[in-house]
Amino acid sequence: MRTETIAAIATAPGRSAIGIIRVSGPDAVTAVSAVFRPENGKPFSESEDRKMVYGTLLDRDGLPIDRILAVAARAPNTYTGEDTAELHCHGSPAVLAEGLLALFRQRVRQALPGEFTKRAFLNGRMDLIQAEAVADLIDAESAAAARNAAAQLGGAASRKITGIYSRLLDLIAHFHAVVDYPDEEIDPFLPESCLPALEADIQALQTLEQSFDRGRLLTEGIKTAIVGRPNAGKSSLLNALLGYDRAITSSIPGTTRDTIEEKAVLDGVLLRLIDTAGLRETKDTIEQLGVERTRAALREAELALVVLDGSEPLRTEDHIVMEEAVAVPRSIAVVNKSDLPLVLDLDFVRARFSNVCVVSALDSAGISTLSAEIARILDGNTPPPAGEILTNVRQAEAVARARESLRAAADGIRDGITPDAALSDIEAALAALGQLTGRTLQEDVVGRIFERFCVGK
Numbered sequence: 001m002r003t004e005t006i007a008a009i010a011t012a013p014g015r016s017a018i019g020i021i022r023v024s025g026p027d028a029v030t031a032v033s034a035v036f037r038p039e040n041g042k043p044f045s046e047s048e049d050r051k052m053v054y055g056t057l058l059d060r061d062g063l064p065i066d067r068i069l070a071v072a073a074r075a076p077n078t079y080t081g082e083d084t085a086e087l088h089c090h091g092s093p094a095v096l097a098e099g100l101l102a103l104f105r106q107r108v109r110q111a112l113p114g115e116f117t118k119r120a121f122l123n124g125r126m127d128l129i130q131a132e133a134v135a136d137l138i139d140a141e142s143a144a145a146a147r148n149a150a151a152q153l154g155g156a157a158s159r160k161i162t163g164i165y166s167r168l169l170d171l172i173a174h175f176h177a178v179v180d181y182p183d184e185e186i187d188p189f190l191p192e193s194c195l196p197a198l199e200a201d202i203q204a205l206q207t208l209e210q211s212f213d214r215g216r217l218l219t220e221g222i223k224t225a226i227v228g229r230p231n232a233g234k235s236s237l238l239n240a241l242l243g244y245d246r247a248i249t250s251s252i253p254g255t256t257r258d259t260i261e262e263k264a265v266l267d268g269v270l271l272r273l274i275d276t277a278g279l280r281e282t283k284d285t286i287e288q289l290g291v292e293r294t295r296a297a298l299r300e301a302e303l304a305l306v307v308l309d310g311s312e313p314l315r316t317e318d319h320i321v322m323e324e325a326v327a328v329p330r331s332i333a334v335v336n337k338s339d340l341p342l343v344l345d346l347d348f349v350r351a352r353f354s355n356v357c358v359v360s361a362l363d364s365a366g367i368s369t370l371s372a373e374i375a376r377i378l379d380g381n382t383p384p385p386a387g388e389i390l391t392n393v394r395q396a397e398a399v400a401r402a403r404e405s406l407r408a409a410a411d412g413i414r415d416g417i418t419p420d421a422a423l424s425d426i427e428a429a430l431a432a433l434g435q436l437t438g439r440t441l442q443e444d445v446v447g448r449i450f451e452r453f454c455v456g457k
């Protein structure tokens with residue numbers, strides 16, 4: 001069956017300076033030729049690859065509707081691996097819709113979400129990890145997440161997996177050669193001799209698998225609970241970190257009753273800031289529910305910002321908060337209200353917390369130092385090189401299956417199982433890695449992956 005030619009608006013909906021229509025498939029260039037009249041008089045179908053051509057876009061009735069730039073790129077060195085064309089129009093939704101409708105008259109149909117990238121994958125222009133990195137890159141909410149996605153797109157994680165994949169493939173090929181051609185002079189297959197390589201591969205897979213936790217933080221944000229007794233200034237701190245008034249603040253203790261969550265990028269790190277109800281004993285049932293939510297937020301938090309009112313002595317409630325925050329993996333004591341005279345025993349706080357920041361949520365003094373401190377703490381555990389961080393469950397799960405199969409193979413070899421039993425484990429590992437990069441993949445999984453994309457990508 002002849003491949004269909006597809007088109008979609010590739011830029012975000014709404015008015016903008018420029019809007020791009022993207023076309024891919026065997027008829028891409030001829031279809032655009034029919035709706036675009038180059039200023040230089042040369043037919044668009046004869047235009048040079050990757051060279052912008054200025055001209056007029058025609059609507060369904062052949063009437064001029066915009067002055068645009070169009071560019072063609074012919075297979076196979078294109079994003080999709082097919083002939084492609086792009087129309088760079090003025091960013092009016094009406095113009096873009098009309099341009100698309102004109103193309104639909106030229107044996108072109110609307111592209112489905114992710115269809116351009118799916119074609120790139122099916123045509124071998126990228127593997128699945130790279131294809132998923134495209135979606136990650138578009139979704140990236142922080143520079144760190146974008147950098148990792150860009151490196152994945154460049155093939156950083158893929159190369160690692162492909163290296164392991166081809167080593168395992170060699171191993172299996174060697175075994176089959178020995179079994180199938182007993183008369184040939186091939187080095188004997190000694191399962192024990194593959195043990196060091198197998199262990200190294202298991203180690204590499206394990207590192208990748210562990211990187212997933214970090215990857216999740218990159219894309220989902222680090223859960224950061226802002227805790228403290230009522231009136232310490234938690235909501236004011238949230239607002240100061242966000243740079244706008246998100247939460248209600250007041251001098252009445254117990255203002256915040258429910259947890260409030262907002263994402264923020266501080267010094268390149270994506271955080272999920274959670275403002276909480278002040279921790280205290282209370283008879284108010286609604287406030288009690290809020291306090292329970294505060295405790296739940298603390299249990300799940302990866303970082304706690306323990307807010308203390310520097311203008312008052314430490315109270316029992318502050319000590320309780322400090323106790324409870326110990327369970328969180330990382331914490332910073334935020335001594336607030338630095339615009340008022342310091343009354344709180346700072347030495348006591350310094351003795352309990354290795355990270356202490358003195359700020360004023362009211363006039364934002366010390367907030368940038370706090371942001372830098374947060375970024376520093378979270379980057380402390382040396383990150384793996386960008387691009388070698390797995391960012392989705394599908395990838396992490398496939399890596400885990402591959403590692404488990406290789407573990408079974410290595411343990412089996414040590415216990416003296418037959419080579420073919422060990423090989424069937426290695427084959428299972430190969431299959432899992434093949435699914436990761438998309439070498440061996442069921443149609444339904446591919447479909448599910450590309451549904452995540454936006455139309456036009």
Ligand SMILES: Nc1nc2c(ncn2[C@@H]2O[C@H](COP(=O)(O)OP(=O)(O)OP(=O)(O)O)[C@@H](O)[C@H]2O)c(=O)[nH]1
Nearest residue numbers: 231233234235236249250254255256278337361362
């Ligand atoms: N002077 C001064 N006042 C502050 C500062 N930060 C907060 N406040 C004041 O302290 C009071 C309590 O602030 P909130 O941010 O509502 O305190 P909270 O910890 O969220 O309180 P609850 O929601 O009741 O638990 C308000 O009157 C704020 O204006 C600060 O840095 N300096």
Ligand SMILES: [Mg+2]
Nearest residue numbers: 234235255256
């Ligand atoms: Mg509050």
